[in-house]
Amino acid sequence: MKCFLLSLCIISFAIIVRGQSGISGNEVIITSKKGKTSIITNENGELQLNVSPKVVKKLNNKGFIQYSDFGAKGDGKSDDMDNIAATHAFANQQALPVKADDGYIYYISGKERTAIIRTSTDFGTAKFIIDDTEVENRNASIFVINSGLKSYNLKGISSLKKNQLKIDASFNGPHLVTVTDSNTRRYIRYGPNHNDGSSQTDIFVVDQNGYVDMNAPIIWDFDQITAIKVLPINEDRLTISGGHFTTIANKAPSKYTYYDRNILIQRSNVVIDGLEHHITGETENGAPYGGFLRIQDCSYVMVKNTVLTGHKTYRTVGSAGDSVSMGSYDILVNRALNVSFINCSQTNDINDRTYWGIMGSNYSKNLLFDGCIFSRFDAHMGVANATIRNSTLGHMGINAIGTGTLTVENSTIRGTTLVNLRSDYGSTWEGDFIIRNCIFIPRANRHNNVSLIGGYNSGQHDFGYTCYMPKKITIESLEIDDSNFPDDYDGPTLFKNFNPELNDDTYREKFPYVVSDEVTLQNISTTSGKKLRVSDNMYMFRNIEINTQ
Numbered sequence: 001m002k003c004f005l006l007s008l009c010i011i012s013f014a015i016i017v018r019g020q021s022g023i024s025g026n027e028v029i030i031t032s033k034k035g036k037t038s039i040i041t042n043e044n045g046e047l048q049l050n051v052s053p054k055v056v057k058k059l060n061n062k063g064f065i066q067y068s069d070f071g072a073k074g075d076g077k078s079d080d081m082d083n084i085a086a087t088h089a090f091a092n093q094q095a096l097p098v099k100a101d102d103g104y105i106y107y108i109s110g111k112e113r114t115a116i117i118r119t120s121t122d123f124g125t126a127k128f129i130i131d132d133t134e135v136e137n138r139n140a141s142i143f144v145i146n147s148g149l150k151s152y153n154l155k156g157i158s159s160l161k162k163n164q165l166k167i168d169a170s171f172n173g174p175h176l177v178t179v180t181d182s183n184t185r186r187y188i189r190y191g192p193n194h195n196d197g198s199s200q201t202d203i204f205v206v207d208q209n210g211y212v213d214m215n216a217p218i219i220w221d222f223d224q225i226t227a228i229k230v231l232p233i234n235e236d237r238l239t240i241s242g243g244h245f246t247t248i249a250n251k252a253p254s255k256y257t258y259y260d261r262n263i264l265i266q267r268s269n270v271v272i273d274g275l276e277h278h279i280t281g282e283t284e285n286g287a288p289y290g291g292f293l294r295i296q297d298c299s300y301v302m303v304k305n306t307v308l309t310g311h312k313t314y315r316t317v318g319s320a321g322d323s324v325s326m327g328s329y330d331i332l333v334n335r336a337l338n339v340s341f342i343n344c345s346q347t348n349d350i351n352d353r354t355y356w357g358i359m360g361s362n363y364s365k366n367l368l369f370d371g372c373i374f375s376r377f378d379a380h381m382g383v384a385n386a387t388i389r390n391s392t393l394g395h396m397g398i399n400a401i402g403t404g405t406l407t408v409e410n411s412t413i414r415g416t417t418l419v420n421l422r423s424d425y426g427s428t429w430e431g432d433f434i435i436r437n438c439i440f441i442p443r444a445n446r447h448n449n450v451s452l453i454g455g456y457n458s459g460q461h462d463f464g465y466t467c468y469m470p471k472k473i474t475i476e477s478l479e480i481d482d483s484n485f486p487d488d489y490d491g492p493t494l495f496k497n498f499n500p501e502l503n504d505d506t507y508r509e510k511f512p513y514v515v516s517d518e519v520t521l522q523n524i525s526t527t528s529g530k531k532l533r534v535s536d537n538m539y540m541f542r543n544i545e546i547n548t549q
Contacts, residue, residue: 026114026144028089032056039070039086045112049086056094064097065090067106074104076129081108081142085115092118092148100126100243108142110135117145118267123243123275132250132261133281141264141294145240151178151231160202160222167210174233176268176299178203178335182226186464187381191424192318197464198381199226201363203335205233205299216337216365219384219403233268233299241273245292249279252287254314256326259287265295272303277330278347282312291332291360295339303331304342310355310375325356333361340368350375350394351414357396365404369393376415381425395443401425406470409436416443417454417496418478426467427455427498427513433470441481448489450482451496452532458499459509468514469498476522483527491530494519494546497537504539515541522549 027046037055040048049070051059059065065087068074072083084106091098098121100106105127130142157167160179167177181200188197202220205213212218240263250259265272277292289311295301311328318324330346333339348355350373357376361367365384369377369391376396377388385404388411397415400406401422406429408419418440421427433453442450452475457467480492501507524532535541 026085026116028086030090030093037070039082041082047082047086047089047113049090051090059090059096060094064099065094066099066101067104068101072101072104072106074101074106074126076105076107076127078107079109079111080106081111081113081115084108085113088115088117088119088121088143092116095119097121100124102126105129107131112136112140114141115143117143117240118148118238120239122241125242125244127244127246130245130247130261132259133248135250135259135261138250138252138257138259138261138287141260141262143263144266145238145263145270146266147232147234147268149232149234151229154228154230157228158225160218160220160225162219162221163214163217165212165214167206167212169206169210171206171208171210171230172232173208173235175206175230176203176233176297176337177206178227178229178231178297179222179225180227181220181222181224183224184464186220187425188462188464189424190426190461190463192320192322192324193424194319201335203297203337203363203365205337206230216384219382231297235269237269237271238267239271239273240275242275244276244278246278246280247292248281249283249312250286251281251283252285254285254316254326255287256316257287258290260290260294262290262292262294265293265301266297268298269300270298270302272301272306274305275303276307277309279309279311286312286314288314288326288328288356289330291329293330294332294334295336296332296334297336299337301336301339302342303340303344306341306344307347308344308358309347310350310352310358313354313356327360328356329358329360331359333359333364333367335363336361337364338366339364340370341372341374342368343371344369345373346375350392353395357399380422401428403430405432405434407434407436408438409434410438412439412441414441414443416445416451418442418452419454421453421455421469423456426461426463426465427457427469428463428465428467429470430468431470433473433475435473435475435478437477439479439481442485442492444484448485449496449536450480450485450489450492451535452478452480452492452494454496455498456496457513458501459507459511459513462511466514467511469516471517473516473519475520475524478524480524480526480532482530485528487528489528489530490536491528491533492526493533493535494521495535495537495541497535497540499540500537502540503537516544518545518547520547520549
């Protein structure tokens with residue numbers, strides 16, 4: 001295959017290498033003509049890369065490409081982004097891996113340019129400085145990892161059912177299916193950032209015969225479908241390793257103008273190993289970030305041995321007219337399946353409340369933290385199945401809504417509650433909780449309240465779905481370190497008071513909140529010696545079966 005490509009180059013040719021639709025600043029026109037290897041920007045803002053036949057042959061014989069091969073200076077001052085983008089474009093065309101030059105410091109200005117990565121890349125010990133102080137397009141990623149495979153509309157399917165085993169279609173291999181019903185609204189947010197919700201969306205994997213991977217099942221009924229797209233899944237693994245990245249933070253007004261100057265992963269079967277991301281230059285104001293690692297529309301992604309950084313928390317005015325803190329993330333997972341973080345941590349103190357929680361997610365399934373030290377785990381608009389094990393979570397703890405099973409084991413959790421069911425999305429979890437061999441260190445608060453499961457639902461707001469508490473909760477071998485609470489506090493509760501007004505049979509819920517059926521407790525201890533109580537609102541939880549062992 002390489003010989004074929006090489007012969008084409010020697011004949012002289014021109015090919016436009018483009019990334020997926022909607023990615024800005026990524027157009028590279030590659031030619032192979034006699035003369036110097038050169039990179040220029042044409043009047044349309046496209047890169048034009050000429051690689052002489054001699055250099056093509058040399059690079060293929062070397063077996064990999066370095067940024068210096070295409071003129072990157074790596075002095076920490078010269079803008080190397082065009083050279084980096086050109087390097088990856090040529091590497092993609094020739095199916096060659098990329099290796100950064102050890103000891104180089106690549107400066108990346110705010111100019112709109114995106115490098116498309118489709119071959120394994122070793123950033124090594126090189127450093128990358130991303131300057132966000134003057135940015136042409138805050139939505140333009142620095143790197144996009146994709147496959148070049150194209151999604152397409154799937155015809156002939158007009159409806160789907162929750163937990164459906166098979167769709168009526170066949171494929172040439174595993175595919176990722178994204179389905180939307182724009183006529184049905186879900187996640188109708190409540191509170192200071194209230195909104196009108198989002199179109200019903202689901203994402204799942206099918207095999208060549210259309211059978212759904214039931215480890216990540218369909219979670220909604222789709223009585224009507226307004227869009228259904230499929231994307232072939234790469235079965236070969238792409239590895240991105242090393243690299244020390246530093247973002248010089250933006251100084252934009254503190255509004256919801258998210259910056260996505262990041263590494264965007266839109267390819268399945270990717271491993272990120274040994275990457276570091278640092279942040280400098282944060283001031284009194286700034287716009288939030290949408291994840292330095294943004295994982296979207298893909299499956300089977302592993303991030304391991306990686307160090308990230310929490311962003312400073314800024315405030316703005318929310319949709320209800322009140323002052324609110326803006327979420328700002330170094331990790332964002334959207335519409336993605338089977339995403340794991342292994343042995344990862346962050347540079348700043350996980351208990352420093354001046355920094356926002358490091359991770360957020362939406363519409364995702366099968367998320368895993370294993371051996372991680374992060375300020376929080378968070379699922380905004382739902383997660384189907386999540387596991388946290390061998391990990392330590394800081395001041396924002398575990399925040400989630402979703403379905404399936406939430407498993408927390410062999411971990412230390414801080415925060416106001418052991419698990420907070422997000423009240424802005426109805427404090428809903430349609431499934432089970434399993435908590436084993438954990439330590440909970442609740443943060444001191446002015447009310448001197450300690451609860452394992454927190455949330456709020458008045459039963460008066462339509463979130464676009466029925467809201468549930470976990471059907472079955474199992475807690476085994478939990479140590480509650482409440483040593484920082486006064487001696488006269490009442491002791492911990494299993495459930496927070498989810499609705500103080502629901503205290504007798506006269507209260508009417510317009511949208512009933514379904515409470516748990518069964519709780520199993522085994523080997524629960526407190527540092528204070530106080531016993532675990534059910535709740536301060538015994539009426540609301542009067543019918544739950546509590547089993548103690």
